[in-house]
Amino acid sequence: MKAGPTVILPIIITIVGLIFGLKLAKAFRSGLTIGIGFAGIILVIDMMKSNLGPASKAMVENFGIKLDILDVGWGAIAAVTWGSPIIAILIFCILATNIVMLVLKATDTLDVDIWNYHHMAIVGIMVYFVTKNVGLSIAATVVMAIITFKLSDWTAPLVEDFFGIPGVSIPTMSALSSVVIAAPLNWLLDKIPGINKIDFKVKDAQKYLGFFGEPMILGLILGSIIGVLAKYPVSKILSLGVSMAAVMVLIPKMTSLFMEGLMPISEAAQKFTQKKFKGRKFLIGLDAAVVVGNEDVITTALILTPLTILIAAILPGNRVLPFADLAVITFRVALVVAIARGNLFKSIIIGGVCMAAVLLAGTVTAPVLTQLATSTGLDLSTNGSLISSFAATSLTVSFLVYKAFISNLVISIPILVLVIGSVWVFMSKLSKKRASILATKETSQA
Template sequence: MDLILQGFKFIQGLGPAVMMPIIIFLLGVCLKAGIGKSIRSGLTVGVGFIGLNLVIGLMSSNLGPAAQQMIEKYGLTLSVIDVGWPAAAAIAFASTVGTLIIPVCLLVNIAMLLTNTTQTVDVDIWDYWHFAFTGALTAILTGSQLIGMAAAILNMVIVMVIADYTAPGLEKHNGLAGISLPHGFSTAYVPIAWIVNKVIDQIPVVRDINIDLDQIQRKFGVFGEPILVGTVLGIIIGAVAGYEIGGVLTLGITLGGVLVLIPKMAAMLMEGLLPISDAASTFIETKFQNRGKIYIGLDSAVGIGHPITLAVSLILVPLTVFLAVVLPGNKVLPFADLAVIPFMFVLIIPMVGGNGFRALITGIITIASGLLISTNLAPMMTEAAINAHFKMPEGAMAISSICDGANPLTWIIVRLNDFGMIGLGALLVVAAGLAVMNRNRIIKEAKMLHSETTVE
């Protein structure tokens, strides 16, 4: 068992850029896509991830100092430090739940596929840390590693259902055919976006407001293109941060480049996935008639290239710092995770039909609630960090993060366990109910597809 666990820890340490090509290759071979196609697909996906990580790193390395400058300029003094998602992931994987999370989640995914309660083959193994994070905090709250693992499993079940539900919108608005995003952070904001969208639909005049970059680009030409939108937003952020003119212009050009390069890297990644996606569809159609469409589950980084996602995210960077100061009850100083704000919007955008105005309203609500959630979860995350021998930032008494410390789904799952077995039972009922509803939807969809094929 120790040898097996060490093997999974080795896999965790490889990171997605190495793991994904291997997984895609093995998946392609299993689906009979051919050795050559599988190798090319795996390597192309790996290169796509490297490109995405480089551009996202470029964005992070430029937004981070700008955020720090804002914090220093306006004298922000908040007691909980945002240490960022890499620290949160390391803390999650270092927990007892995190040690077992990969084999357990693989078994859960297989069980859901066999019972027809999901359409997603979740190959995004590295991002299982989101489920481990929920489990680790639950274990601290309850004092039980078993309950912690149960919370992590139920978290995954809920996320898989949401990933299936949002996949068609992801294809329509992001052009990601055959892809779903079972990402523990991004999926958590889907219910909020759904509610906000429904509420706005009931408000006259407001419901007619739409910010669509495609329409803006058609109307204003070059002035509506993502490269110019990113540049202008970068200049505004640099000015708010108090940069000198050179720094302002550099940040503007950099963020303009980010808005152009991220979609291109995502397109390359999709190029590698298409043969595998096609092979998966052919395999399912041949072997099963009640399975419906099968999606390849990936990291939500592949979806952040939508221009509205990036534009709204850049607007929210200075707004997040402002909200941190004025929001009653908040103790979190946002910093390291400001660059993950686009990941919040990957699935919000399809839910609001690509409407930038509704995305912005949803974003303000999610950021404000997220700061309060991260404040509430900070004591447990700090304890988890201490248990994992995480080196605390100098002078920090408590830590948290925007990802996943501000995750509303994580917060609900953890806090339900305040009610003991009643809370865990309620969570089990919700997860099971969603899984059954998803199964009914999948079977209905499969029958419709089968009947259409028969007619043709």
């Protein structure tokens, strides 16, 4: 039996705390508290999945959508990734890339979220399966790692400002990938007259709707609506509503426990870097689970769940049937919501575009993914159908890197460099702007 992230995370955080100069007892207490908070977040997310997942599947069946590529869920794809014969090589390459980038000051993110390395590794594994070239596989994985750590750096001001978690970045590609669509699309929406005046947030609902705008009541209402669309009996509709209300209340409490454990590490890291690295700021890279509990994120995800099914039904070229991963849309839209500053209107529009991109990329890569799963001994298809998920090379960034490395390299690599360079410039400017706003806010509060 392998130790899961709730066991590994406290150990890693304790070691990090010791490196930053904390005493063993305090470092261990911080690591354990963070582990407990993370375990609590996972338990609540699992509760949401176990309730929302079946309801989402029932909605798919009730809508009568007939698509021939089944979404089997990110967990199944992660199993395929960790079952690859070259996974050890790729994990080492990701870790080495992180260390080299830290030494060269090319990133500030110290990625302790080893589990989610699979998001970077699957691209290299897919490339290897198609090309049988280990060198290309490693190169693709390294490129994914570089992009992941840079996106983590650029979005760290959002994590601190919007989610209120300082000293942390999110090197989870399942959340980061949406940024390359969300950032420019949010910029574009801000330039459209009329559209740029619409700013409705969950807090506005609380203000204007009173009792009905409270997070737990919103969770109850949205959960019940999904239950109705799933054609549940009244008892199950109410049960789903209460479960979603519980999610809205419990995850923020678990996040506060997580923050309690993180603060000593963050303070020690700040003192350590000021002393040893002349004030250089290190960011602790953690799983996106630490931000998906935000009420704006959960509300957006609950609304997008039935909308994603509708998008799948009408999107030209799509063949993916949303299924298992409908329950984890929160991860796909968390940073979208942060970029939109909690604007529910923009979050839904941008989130819908991001999910459409996932569906189309999933359609294109399904044949290879299905063959790969079968080759590792995990035959997840039924009656010869193809499989996909909202992870792996269905993610926009992963898809672009994968396609670049299996295409004509003379053409594809320059295009990939151009695209990455454009995103690099755009996101760097945006990140500096966010960081400046955050610094001004902190100065005014001091």
